Amino acid sequence: MTRPWDKIISEEEQRAYNAAGFGRSSGLGRRPALLIIDVQYRTVGTRPMPFWRAIEEFPTSCGEIGWTAVGNIAKLLDLFRARGWPVLYPYVSPKEAYDAGRLADKVPALMGVAAKGYEFVAEVAPRDKDVLLPKKHPSAFFGTPLASYLIDLGADTIVVTGCTTSGCVRGSVVDGFAYNFRMLVPEDAVYDRSATSHAVNLFDMASKYADVMNTEDAVTALKAID
Template sequence: MSKPWDGIISEEEQRAYNAAGFGRATGLGKRPALLIIDVQYRTTGTVPKPFWEAIEEYPTSCGDVAWRAVGHIAELLAVFRERQWPVLYPYVAPKQSFDFGRLSDKVPAIMGVAAKGYEFVAEIAPAEHDILLPKKHPSAFFGTPLASYLINAGADTLVVTGCSTSGCVRGSVVDAFAYNFRVLVPQDAVYDRSATSHAVNLFDMASKYADVMPTVDAVAALRAIDQPGPRR
């Protein structure tokens, strides 16, 4: 079965990783939690559009690739709703004047996003008991109580979705791995404005930090869990 990084990461490089023993599956635990990271209109646009049209509305939009991912996130979210498993929304809160720093130095456009851009995309918006986690930096763990919430829920597995693959998703996955969670990244439920960066970071996460698979396989694996996880 082809991988998102085939044709970008050379066969020789993939062989080198395989020879070193990277990329083995860790599998799922019994108590998964879903992270939906930064799926806000500022990263998707208010309607699906090709990238160069989408950034006319929000310069930080990823275009139509975001909307394809939203559809897959909705499939995963339906499973979590059905099983009453915890769903958490790490998200970028509206920027204030005191939020200037190294991130705003690198990406000045983030300081001028209109209020609508910070709203959650309606198709996967939070429900009453979901956990909202405003954050200031790429990792959903940095400077937030995410780990505390996960411990309280008894979670042993994180399903990580959202934006961007190379930024906040990757940062959160690496930290989740460091906290010893099992991590699953549905490859078509994360998105990035760069197809190359998306593929390379999926390869790296699959090699070192997470199980990476299509949403259809992720849904099947989640449905195969025998015991319901913790209620919120």
């Protein structure tokens, strides 16, 4: 089976990881929760567009590749809605001047996003009783009550979707793993403006922190939970 990183991570490097015992599956528990991270118009644009057009609307947009992921997130969301499983939305809230810090030093465009950019993408927008978690930093766990909510919900498995693969997704996966949750990343339900960074980070997460599979396989695995 071809993986997103096969054209970037050499066969020799993959063999080295396998030889060290990395990349084994941790499997799913019995009480999954879905994270939809930063799926706002500022990360995909108000409609599917090629990247260089999309960033004319929102400089922080990942373009049409994000819309492809939105379609896959919707499939997972439909399953979670049907099963009555919890859905949580960690998201970047509008920036105030006092939020600048080092983030503004690194990515000043984040400080000037128009109000529309902070709206949730309608196709996967939250509903009543979903948990909304404004955040200020990449990890959905850092400075938020996410761990407390997950414990209260009795969750043992976290399905992580959204963006960016190399930023908020990865940061949340590493922290979730550190809290001893089982982590699942549907590789085509996360997105990044860099295909290389997307692939390399998926490889690293699959090797060390999460089970990584496509959305179709993730849905199948989740449906098998009693």
